[in-house]
Ligand SMILES: [Zn+2]
């Protein structure tokens with residue numbers, strides 16, 4: 466998991482600068498590295514730049530080539546750069562002009578990522594909570610790159626970019642920040658390079674969102690539906706403003722991965738009784754590991770004390786099917802065709818002129834099983 470700052474990572478700083486300024490209220494607060502439960506972080510500015518770190522009214526200037534060490538110190542956090550240190554309940558880091566800065570944030574020995582944005586760090590339950598406020602379009606490109614299978618055709622990535630943007634604009638999953646960087650919300654790593662298909666797809670669909678009755682849909686997606694997508698009620702979830710629809714997915718039917726899980730009937734009683742639901746699948750996955758029941762398209766068979774689960778595809782199967790979108794795109798269909806197909810009764814619109822949905826986001830979980 467550990468990544469070092471490579472030449473490619475350095476180019477990200479300049480790629481970000483190449484993105485045009487957002488024309489709508491386009492920033493997101495992304496909670497990063499939560500999976501690592503960090504008690505220590507390191508922070509360094511991008512080459513040829515400076516970071517201004519502020520906490521409880523005191524400032525520390527972190528120059529190019531320097532690295533600050535942030536660690537939990539009781540209920541507060543301590544930031545140290547050589548002989549200089551400051552202790553505060555909240556730290557902010559930004560450029561010398563008071564705006565977004567380019568920096569590298571690391572959990573020592575675990576992970577290191579380059580970001581452009583404003584960094585805030587607090588302490589919660591003995592852990593550091595880093596939050597990067599970043600441009601919406603940069604977040605979309607980063608999530609499209611992280612969430613898409615390698616080699617996906619451009620139209621599939623364009624459809625994914627619109628789904629990702631719609632989700633970011635219409636859903637909210639956390640209290641202290643808008644979204645996390647894991648598949649709980651959407652997987653987000655660094656911004657991809659300027660020549661990456663994910664960034665190109667994001668730019669080509671800039672500002673476009675999926676609408677239902679004039680409101681942005683907090684659009685869902687999964688890796689592969691296994692042959693038919695599902696409505697929210699199909700997977701036991703209360704219908705929201707957009708109910709989703711079940712559509713046949715021919716490409717997935719022929720190409721989705723087939724899997725089998727054998728569970729003890731005693732442990733899987735929940736799954737065997739009544740209709741299978743997304744909540745039941747996730748309860749099993751939480752208990753036995755995230756790939757135990759990879760998707761919602763399965764049949765059950767009892768064999769003595771065992772329950773044999775045979776399935777096809779990966780994920781909840783609601784909304785965009787990435788594998789199906791790949792198939793449509795490789796047959797020459799456009800992102801409009803793909804979105805029309807997987808999101809019946811929706812339209813495309815400009816985020817600037819659209820209402821964000823006011824209904825609470827559905828609790829479909831985009832968990833690591835996808
Ligand atoms: Zn989340």
Ligand SMILES: [Zn+2]
Nearest residue numbers: 690714717786
């Ligand atoms: Zn499918």
